[in-house]
Amino acid sequence: MTNSDNILEASGIVKAYGRGETRTEVLRGLNLSVRAGEFLVVMGPSGCGKSTLLHILGLMGRPHAGTVTFGGKVVGDGDAERNAVRREQIGFVFQRFNLLSVLSAVDNVRISLKVRGRADVNGRVEQLMDLLGVTHVARRKPGRMSIGEQQRVAVVRALAHEPALLLADEPTGNLDSASSDALLDLLRKINRDSGQTIVMITHSVDAAGRADRILHMKDGQLREQS
């Protein structure tokens, strides 16, 4: 059963690493629902499977069992369908920013639009760069930007195609506290102002404080914070 308010649902997700005696199940029949417009945070100790879950939700990895439903439709196993959903509906922000080092900030954003077959409609890229305070580094390559600037450019890239869901994997993990606070405030603002759905993984209690809902991962399952 799916709830029409939910943009994303994961059901019975199982994921294991290793084989035989070394096999370790990191996700054990995990269930998750994300409502449209929600800012959801997943917390948990290192190695508990948070990133693995995010990759499965973002269709970058496949579970051994379970289904992912996006916009009310179960996502199949074919590369083409998974690529299409990822291309159209999802934006990623990674802990290590993952910008292309040979391209300028603005070209990093534009190539992600090109991959997605999108154009820069109504100057959205410029607006986002302005909103995130990175207009001044638009022509710079990542090597000539600060860590905070790189992460904000990564956020612009993740949002440029107006995804239904923004997945953020420890986005403040490499930032100092000032940059971290600024970025989290921006994410919260984007969530509130435009109803952008965000699922963020973090260790930071401060970061979690901006969320609408916090889930804790333990023993391969998610538990709602009481």
Place this chain on the structure above:
Amino acid sequence: MASLPLANILHHKLRSLLSAIGIGIGVCMLVTLSGLADGSLFEIAERMESVNADLIVVPRGLADDTVTFSGVGLSERLGDYIREAFPDRIRRAVPVFTWSMSVGGEAHRVTAVQPGDWDVLTNNAPISEGRIFDPDGTFAAWLQRRLLSPEAAGVAPTADDLRAHGGLELVIDSRLAARAKLGVGDTVESNDHTWTIVGITPAGVITRVLMPLRTAQYLFGTGDITKCTMIFLNLANGADPASTRQAVAEDIGQDVIFVSSYRDMLASRWAPMFTYVNIVNTVALMIAFLFAMTTLYTMVLERTRDIAILKSCGAGRAFVIWQIVAEGLLLTASGMVIGLALSAMADWAVERYTLLTIDISPRWIGMATLAALAGAIASSLYPAWRATRVDMAEVLTYE
């Protein structure tokens, strides 16, 4: 927006330059070696085709050796006979004697001809400096008198006699003159004689060195000044070359070939050299593209994170493959430009410092382009396929 393949190439300038040079060397070898083989051989053919003649009479059984045959082979009186036997079909019959001699430190094929036949042999090529040898035929007449008159029998003319009567004169072409730094009035020592250069003709005539027929017959033949190596036949207007060739050959019992077949005879005679050149070219191209493939493969290994980023944005297999293939094509295009520039430099240097000719023809440039494109695509596909196998989750999380 900047193209990612172009941005990658510009970002790794030294590596890209080395890769392009590697491809360029392969292209240069293909164009230059092939052009050298074609140019040097076909320049000889073009010079033979510059003779204002249609047929060549050669000794029976030696048709296939026309390109290398020299010395005594036929009686020059055969030319007079052919002209008289076929007055409606043969306008001129020009006996020539071919030999080789060293001029300017290099051996050259020499063509000897009667001064009166200069117009047929060179197709009226002008003398750009000086004059033709024995211009009024006085030397030829003197030597004929000396050798054929009964009172002179048994008294061979000496080198001084030949020199005094203008028999040791040469005309050389402009490329040899420039290369050997020789001009009108200079002398050269060759074949135990001292020769005087009396004229320079533009390059393109039958051989780079020309001399009086009687001199060559007397010095390089048997001493009999009625023998020649071959006879060029200039056909009368309207005469059919094929039927005339057959008729003359049957009548005189010697081989008669078309001047136009000389090119094919050269190519056939030197076929092993073309095979050798083709093998060398193939090896050069293979090395160039293995070099490119190694570069692209290394690039893919180094760039797994970039490829994973593109895939995380939803890039499909075709997009990823195109990024790698496009980079290979850009490198190859750069290599083509470098290779053609190197070829042009090689062409200039070879023609400046040697008497060889490189024929950089559109055909070989086209071949090199096709080979380079095919090589670029072939050498990019495996690295590109590897790129599509990148596990983005693993790379973006743990790298």
